[in-house]
Amino acid sequence: MAELPELADDRALLGRTSTAERVADILRSRIAEGYFAPGTRLSEDGIGGALGVSRNTLRESFRLLTHERLLAHQLNRGVFVRVLTVEDVEDIYRTRRLVECAVVRGLAGRPRDLDAVAESVAAGRKAAREREWKGVSTANIHFHRALVALAGSERTDELMRSVFAELRLAFHVVADPRRLHEPYLSRNEQILGTLQAGRYDEAEVLLAEYLDDSRRQLVDVYGRRVVQVS
Template structure:
């Protein structure tokens, strides 16, 4: 698979300001993880050490350490004598990602019923999706949906879960690339996201959890049906 990553690498130049002289591989990994979650680097793309390192103004060793971190998170894969690539998920990956999502997101909604937390970030993600849809920017709508579910997981109030879900949801974003019609896939979930927020805001935690359970199962089924048989690269 080959893709023109020029625009994605150019975006990284703007990210250079997020780094400091004491920047670490973890910060670089966080930037790349977010770009993957935004859909900038599609599955199967080869990541050029030279171009990305220059864009971020970092050393090759720092970048390689960041690549190693993201490989551990299953976002990248290193191929001997070929380089580092954005991972192509398998159907089994999709199933496992949704197992994690069912456990974490539904538990986060339940915890909100016991210890309510502000819904600002959840509502902001809903508004982000609405604006993207109004602009016809369906890839951005997918990014907004990732932000929505990160905010749902955030209702648990756990930094460790937040860190884990950033990786899981960035991995999920790689699966969105198989959808031939992103509008048809994402548009119905804009309404469902709003319904979830309404239920949470009204205190109907049980109803929100039930809605979320059906929602995740519908999303999993759609991706599983769209995923090509045998998709994915070994490793």
């Protein structure tokens, strides 16, 4: 990992006021994108050199992402991108169900702009037409992030940003992303339609069923995949 040209391109994002939080933002995004796959050891020299940051700044960033459960420190071995357990996946979905369904429930009487939700649905359909299954996965995540954003809460957005990044760690070890993600495109459209019609109770029911089905499918696929690679 001595040469990291793609990560070096992110150096401009740091600006003159480089901070551990900004470095953590970059690494979080890269982990979510799959640039650093689960189980990857992160090189302090490689990443620090690519981003042009000090070892102390990078270690603080690692600490922040370890707290978010995206990284794991192994004594005398270094820092690694976490490999989730099946129990982790179950817990992620419990959190998602609590937060996302509560957000939709809270829309009654206070409708919000649904443009970002609609844009994510369109992006998913476009990625599917182009057979870009990683893009479909990303669009699905954006759909749920847009739903969460309807709460108008920066704290909830921040919480779920970490949850969705952690969820992507599970997605990255799934062998057939099309089978995992494509069936939910039509369900995204259905939920969007009920929200646009103001049928919030129905949207919440659809969303709860969606998350329960997604959890069962991912736990099954992920559990078998982890056994194969372990």
